[in-house]
Amino acid sequence: MINKFIEPLLIFVRGLFMGSADIIPGVSGGTIALITGIYERLVHAIGKINFSFVKPLIKGDFSLFKKNFLDEIDFQLFVPLLLGIAIAMLTLSKVIGFLLNEYTAFTFAFFLGLIVASSYVLYTQVVHFSPKIILVSVIGFILAYIFVGLNPVATNHTLPILFFSGMIAICAMILPGISGAFILLLLGQYHYMLNALNSFSWVEIITFCLGALIGILGFSKLLDYLLQHHEEITLALLIGVMIGTLRIPFDQITTTIGGSPFDIAICIILVIIGFALIVLLEMKFKHIE
Template sequence: MNNWLESLKVILKGAWIGGTMMIPGVSGGTMAIIMGIYDHLLSAVNSLLTNKEKRVESLIFLIKFCIGGGLGILLVARPFSLLLEMFPMPVTWFFLGAVAGGIPMIYKKSGQRLLSFKGIAYVAAGMLVLLVFTFAQNRLTASGGGQITGFAGLFVAGVISSAALILPGISVSYFLLILGLYEPILAAIQTLDILYLLPLGLGVIIGIFAISGILEAWMKRYPACAYLMILGFVLVSLEEINPGIPTGIEIPICIVTCVAGFAFLYWMSTKED
């Protein structure tokens, strides 16, 4: 019974992460940390290559997570997108509150009771890294780069996108929008265009294996630095999600949705494994 419940929890967390990461501005990595599954995901990916004893266990865990993530993309992302189209301000403020709801847990994971000068420097460094990344994205948008096509181009785009997929605070959906791949990928998923999705998928998989090993080693060896820099990522990502100040009747509605998002994700973060 416990195994069944644990499997269901992994699938549901995967569905939430898969569904929400398709919302531009929302980071799948941040959601994975908030849901208490980020460390386990990194460990499972690395165990497939480096730990024979845990290889089968890790594969089963990743299959459960991918089932949930796939269901989230196919079943949850569309309703979220429709709600975002119908009620853009309240829904975006819900996600703003949701991301903010994970901040206390991320700080707790750093192991710091009081924020020292070094801790503030780590947070500032994380903010600076993401600000530079965002600036580069905006320059790429302004340059009006052409559509990425061809097996090699899509493969490289997949490798690059894997960083946005794994690193907290970076929205893979927004990143794909910058690359001009967001709508083509959604169309390819709907039509099951394997020739388009295959090189992207291969690039993402190889990128995930390469990046996750570095991240896991960093987070194990320097947890305070890692989580405080991630906190900096998340603080900057709040501005990326921010839809602006609501007006009129939307003011109380947005306050309610923001508080609801914060409370829900804060509660979920306290239920982590």
């Protein structure tokens, strides 16, 4: 009986962490899912949604619809996880926006520690290193380093643009190491969507979420296949990508930090705190599992 309450609660907490990460440029919600031990279950659960329950619903066969619906969708995972993600995004968007504007260097120093620790945790998942694994990691690093150096695209904020932005960003959000928030930054939609969350602009939020839903249902099938058949190669690529994305917080720190030794010391301390937080989080969830 206790486990029936503990498991949804732990999934909800994971959702809170994922939602918090997904609104931060440079930090991936997929990374949080990975280090808290829920990543493969999440990808597989999304990938197996084929909408086979729609056909019996159209035919009026409600018993078969109910059976297929319950078999195909992992409600025990999705309900607490999505609830946690939604609550985190709606409540923390103001806090993250304030910290990024007022304490840019300190905030990104903390993010730097998070990303470095996430790379380390992912490194521990790769059991057999080989020249091929190293080469794939280097390729991931180069591609990510170049990609995150791109300038944001000047776009408008029409509903179709928000819909397609959601489709693209969600693919990054589910990948460890690739920040969906940074993708939105490149697409010129990050601050707009952050303001939409802060002001509860439901038309924009729902449009974005519909695009995200379409994107994640398609992309998760490919990702599920790669994890099932080429896990170590996929993880090696993601390690390189995560290290490459360190360019984001590093550039932000070096361009906004004050010149005083105190500011530098605070940044170093925040890097250490961020690193320790991820390592302790991973150890805690691994122990629970």
